[in-house]
Amino acid sequence: MSSFSGSAATLRSRGWSLQLSGYLLLLPALSFLLLFTHYPALATLWQSLFSAARASHPAHFVGLDNYRALLNDDIFMQSLWNNLLYALITIPLAVTLALLMALAVNRRLRGNALVRAAFFIPSLLPMIAIANLWLFFYTPQLGILNSLLAWFSLPAINWLGEPDTTLYCLMAVSVWREAGFFMIFYLAALQQIDPRLSEAAAIEGASRGYFFRRVQWPLLLPTTLFVLINASMNAFRIVDQVIAMTNGGPNNSSSLLLFYIYRTAFSFWDMPAASAMTVVLLVILGSIALIKFHLLDKRAHYQ
């Protein structure tokens, strides 16, 4: 009996030491995660509950006043709406184009490397260079789009100077930039699919569309989930493109959420308001990730 309890104690102590070594191995990564990710998020949340410190008025606790002020901030509401519209249009477009591109370059094609490069290079270019390239299209006097309109005797449009067109012009640039990047993930996933499946489908006489719908698409769902989450995060993280192309104008029609946060924090120096907006942005991104993981993960097929 005593030898049995002794061996149980030995097993328990070995389990504890295993757990301890596990936590010690986790410690370096965990400490960096806590220090550089979770602590700033909590500090932002805490700062959003205080008023802005001014020379004669030190910051004091105001509760949810900064959040209430956001509801009355027309520019914030417009930026939020612009960003939602931007996400709703660019994400499906970029992901669909990425999938089509991947399917296109996955087939036997002469000069395949060149076609892949043509699709992928835009995602390698820095944002300022991309903005400069697209200004050749959108510039009112010299731009290619207006030259094309002139060929058909149509009136010129100030693409980046009119509130109705500016946001859509930014969307086009984003889709052009991101689709090639997401294509790489789809291409990698397509090349992971066992070639015997396509051979079997060919023998059975399955059409290309049927093979895609019943075999390739279910196997691509984990990649789609990953790409969708990345695309959603990118849609709410965009700021450099807005600064380079429109600076939020005209009349805030191209102001996006992160751009407005940046301007509030570093042009107006209203850190608590910027913190409150950041918390709203974090909630939006967290909700998107949760919804996608819960809904799509159930339908994803992992090989």
Added chain:
Amino acid sequence: MKAASSPGGFALNLLIWLAALLWSLPMLVALWIAIHPAAGQGTFRCWRR
């Protein structure tokens, strides 16, 4: 699967090539402006110094 040598396969390949050309149009336009003496109007003036 349709072979690339069949007429349908050739048309699809041609379509893919046209799409790739269209996709790289912004970069080709920039290249054209960079090397064309009249276009650009100073955008790439530093190259000519």
